[in-house]
Amino acid sequence: MSDLRELYQEIILDHYKRPRNFRKLEGAKGEAEGYNPLCGDKVTVYLELEDDRVRDISFQGSGCAISTASASVMTEYVKGKTRAQAEALFERFHDLVTGKLQTTPDAPELGKLAVFSGVSEYPVRVKCATLAWHTLRAALEGGEEAISTE
């Protein structure tokens, strides 16, 4: 059970049960859909940009605790960031969940996102944690294609 608590930290369970920014953003400028065919997880990310900055962001969809919490924490975190900052965060986050960052103090900019460090012990769950981020990237790039983790 203690190992599982590493993965399912309180913050993750909290964001799963009460996801933040979980709504459709009316009149969103950017929007992308992400899909994980392995488990059927779906997420749509909505964006409102002001110049180069994320003025508002929200998401909708259905998924497991890891993917829902990841999307929820992501929206909190990315709000107010520039495109470049968001991209850089995703890279750090990706390193974190794939075990490339040994300790979170290596990446203080991750802040609360560090709760997802446990995911690196569960390789099959990496896609759950990164689905929303991949989708965010697509929304930022304004691509039309739906994003798939496969």
Added chain:
Amino acid sequence: MRVVNELTATQTPRGSHGTFDVERIREDFPVLKQQVHGKPLVYLDNAATSQKPQVVIDTITQYYLTVNSNVHRGVHFLSEQATQAYEGARDKVRRFLNAPHTREIIFVRGSTEGINLVAQSYGRTFLKEGDEIIISAMEHHSNIVPWQILCEQIGARLRVIPINDNGEVLLDEYKKLLGERTKLVSVVHVSNVLGTINPVKPIIEMAHSRGVPVLLDGAQAAPHLPVDVQDLDCDFYVFSGHKLFGPTGIGVLYGKAHLLETMPPYQGGGDMIRAVTFEKTLYNVPPYKFEAGTPHIEGVIGLGAAIDYLSGIELERIAAYERELLVYATEVLSSIPGLRMIGTAKEKASVLSFVLDHVHAHDIGTILDQEGVAIRAGHHCAMPLMQRFGVPATARASLAFYNTRTEIGMLVRAIYKVKELFD
């Protein structure tokens, strides 16, 4: 033949006399003896693939140690032995399915390839634009997509028999779908998601009364029920070796001889020909016509050993034991608050799909795994079926005859851990 036959003949399965002794049967499966994450392995993912008894592993090893050679072409001793073992296994499969002739048994990679073979060889030859193929709402993708490909190629149409909330096909609706344009029916014998045992006999009878042939996808049926293709009177039957305690990469397509004879080859190459000139090629007869190239010899021989092993225990006894275990497991799982079973047909085999309130199947899978309990979480290659039940995914425990009540207890305990974490 010497080695391979001696080997399978001298190792009778342990449960073969008297009562069904599951503990002794478990001794035959080395993989079950290990620990996972520090907990005893509880393997409940048998619908995905089954474990292999020692005798199957040994038979394959012995084949490579002593017999290895190509089949159907060598004049030398080993090749003759390999050919005998290979063809001997074909006869074991024939008996297993109670098929009339060995020429009706075609070795393929698995159920998937068997269905694709029928779609491309039979379908492209005998179906045309405007024709209809009937499947059910509970098909595995492997019994949907090959038909969609065919439909696209020839302009035929796919029709789907609906199911009720218990996961049972609606025979009345099926009757309405059967019509002038129906040229083929292809349905699953036992559902890999719901466990439903379909009423295949009436399905076949109704199709035959209109002269329509029927394919049965037996991937999940062959490991759990005695299958008699003559009694069923199906026209095609497919199953996969790896779900039947045999090796991966080998499966079987049974087809009625008169149909196979009229069907063109599926692939071209060695072994499937009689004579080749650059102007014209004479094809071999079934089954060889459909087995181009060097086959999966080790797989075929291993499958033969698996069938011998099962025959030693008797499928009726396996089915009876599993039925009892399924009833028990259904009862204890259903008593867990917030758990909903998906698939509650009256006639069921060895599959328990469920969803838990407020917990995604994927999370259930991860947490159960930490407890040593291996289940599957996801859409089980049946996305249209998930839609039918309005769930993105289910958790699925699927049983084999080596599973025990104790293991079901461990599954239940692990599910309570999930609830503890999420509540």
